[in-house]
């Protein structure tokens with residue numbers, strides 16, 4: 001048995017963001033490879049008129065968890081859904097649940113965040129900064145806590161070209177931002193947000209950077225690590241290839257390509273696109289939890305989960321691969337035959353957006369209208385073009401991330417664990 005999997009046996013684990021893309025894969029891997037863990041606490045908010053228990057039931061009965069049922073039949077008894085809302089200052093957790101979390105938790109994985117690029121700064125600060133501060137305060141009151149693992153993003157310092165595994169100071173003190181969000185109204189925040197965000201591209205990456213500073217400032221005597229994944233895509237191997245449950249990052253673009261919606265994307269074929277499969281991120285996350293708890297490094301460590309300098313993939317390779325795949329495995333109800341190409345400047349991007357995206361959508365909607373059906377394609381195409389404009393910043397440039405700590409950690413793994421977890425190289 002893997003040393004890391006054995007480590008999580010008997011452990012009480014708290015995961016925030018467990019209902020999210022990464023959180024689900026993390027939870028699945030823990031139950032499948034460490035079925036003798038004691039309990040996984042997950043903070044779940046009610047959503048789309050489902051109670052937390054109903055949401056958990058739906059997740060445990062999804063395809064992702066099929067293998068878990070075989071190796072961990074009592075998974076329903078080992079998961080504790082705690083009703084919580086990280087938008088509330090006290091997370092709206094009951095006193096009894098808080099007491100249980102504080103007294104029992106051995107490992108914390110903090111995945112929860114708002115990952116929208118167009119989120120209001122107040123909401124992004126609340127979730128990505130203030131909630132992290134609040135969770136660290138809770139963690140400092142956990143006598144059995146062995147490690148606190150914070151999931152950030154490799155783009156938290158995307159205003160730099162070369163990024164090391166260190167915390168970079170932000171131009172604004174996180175506590176001042178949190179305090180000001182409590183009394184400024186939305187109109188004032190909208191006015192000052194561009195100045196506060198500065199040379200970050202959006203509130204998401206800016207507040208993830210602030211969140212890292214809060215982790216550093218509020219670490220107290222906690223045993224903490226930060227993991228910075230780059231662009232996280234579908235599963236590579238575990239529990240099965242190709243699992244994804246949202247349109248974020250590369251997923252929306254690949255699906256839009258497969259549906260024949262996307263015909264032109266601004267990117268330079270030689271540029272490296274740093275994408276990592278979500279199961280690789282989860283493998284590193286579990287390895288970091290084990291390493292921090294067992295080896296107890298003297299200081300907080302940052303781990304980059306990036307592929308660019310270990311196993312680079314450029315657009316010129318990724319694009320044709322995606323096209324070949326969506327042609328080999330065609331999507332149902334595609335709008336058009338998949339066919340896409342890169343544009344390399346603003347003029348050609350504008351031209352192809354008009355000719356290949358907007359115009360066909362308008363014609364299609366006109367036909368829908370003529371035949372008494374509700375036009376919908378123009379709205380969807382505008383949404384896609386807006387999504388592309390928001391991710392363009394991350395597509396049209398490249399970064400260099402050092403991976404010393406991640407490679408050091410890989411060298412500390414047993415041969416069994418290294419076989420399972422090393423796929424970045």
Ligand SMILES: CCCCCCCCCCCCCCCC(=O)SCCNC(=O)CCNC(=O)[C@H](O)C(C)(C)COP(=O)(O)OP(=O)(O)OC[C@H]1O[C@@H](n2cnc3c(N)ncnc32)[C@H](O)[C@@H]1OP(=O)(O)O
Pocket residue numbers: 115116117118153154155229230231232247248249250252253254256257273318319322383384386387388390391394395
């Ligand atoms: C060929 C090469 C491939 C590789 C290509 C790699 C590129 C990859 C760059 C990413 C770079 C990330 C670098 C940081 C990585 C992190 O650290 S964080 C995690 C990543 N975060 C994200 O990707 C968030 C980006 N997404 C957003 O911010 C929001 O979705 C957007 C872009 C603002 C769009 O918001 P919105 O218009 O309100 O749309 P949203 O609420 O998401 O969805 C509403 C509807 O639009 C639909 N929709 C949303 N997006 C799409 C879409 N792309 N297409 C079609 N329909 C869509 C939804 O299905 C939904 O439909 P309904 O449910 O209403 O029927």
Ligand SMILES: NC(=O)C1=CN([C@@H]2O[C@H](COP(=O)(O)OP(=O)(O)OC[C@H]3O[C@@H](n4cnc5c(N)ncnc54)[C@H](OP(=O)(O)O)[C@@H]3O)[C@@H](O)[C@H]2O)C=CC1
Pocket residue numbers: 016017018019020021022023043044045047084085086087110111112113114115127151152153154208228229230231232233246248249
């Ligand atoms: N996906 C990617 O490409 C990358 C992601 N990351 C980081 O990984 C982490 C997870 O990202 P990902 O899984 O993609 O994000 P998702 O949006 O899929 O999941 C976000 C999670 O946070 C939870 N959450 C959001 N708001 C609240 C709230 N108010 N109260 C309680 N829970 C809340 C969501 O719960 P609910 O289901 O109720 O909405 C969900 O479980 C984030 O920290 C992100 O920054 C880093 C690099 C790349």
